[in-house]
Amino acid sequence: KAGVTQTPRYLIKTRGQQVTLSCSPISGHRSVSWYQQTPGQGLQFLFEYFSETQRNKGNFPGRFSGRQFSNSRSEMNVSTLELGDSALYLCASRIWGTDFSYEQYFGPGTRLTVT
């Protein structure tokens, strides 16, 4: 079974620009979560999507947004980039269930550098 894929793997943007990152989950996984990873803050939860609906949202400004498509693929968008947005953005997919907790499978991440 193919793993979680993320594109692009590396990205360099300038302050003020916007960026869109893409994530394709494992086949059959309908939940996709996004995380921001930085050396000082660890893994910070951005949001989780299931069935094209945002189910949970972390404590990030409105410049961070996402969406999920009917095939469970997800995109994350960051507008008006700031230097502090430089980070590794990880996507994770899992089986969604309200009666059980399922493990997350992570993609390799997109390394975003804002200059």
Next chain:
Amino acid sequence: QQPVQSPQAVILREGEDAVINCSSSKALYSVHWYRQKHGEAPVFLMILLKGGEQKGHEKISASFNEKKQQSSLYLTASQLSYSGTYFCGTELAGNQFYFGTGTSLTVIP
């Protein structure tokens, strides 16, 4: 809401044991443990659920104290391959998920 992990870093010699702790201020539905090696994505190790059910890695054990909202990961007879950063992830009601700040584990020969 981010769980607190301790210690922040630990260095072991091969064969030694280690315990990593994770504590939350919120009532937990489950606790997950992941390991991330340098330059790689986090990899699932174990899930612990309320009520004692566990699912995970055969060579790693963990506990979940529901009353104290605490979990501990036990690494026994450590191997060089155990090196990496360990994250606990806590799941709250409504499937809200938060990772701890991580514990760096280094195993030396």
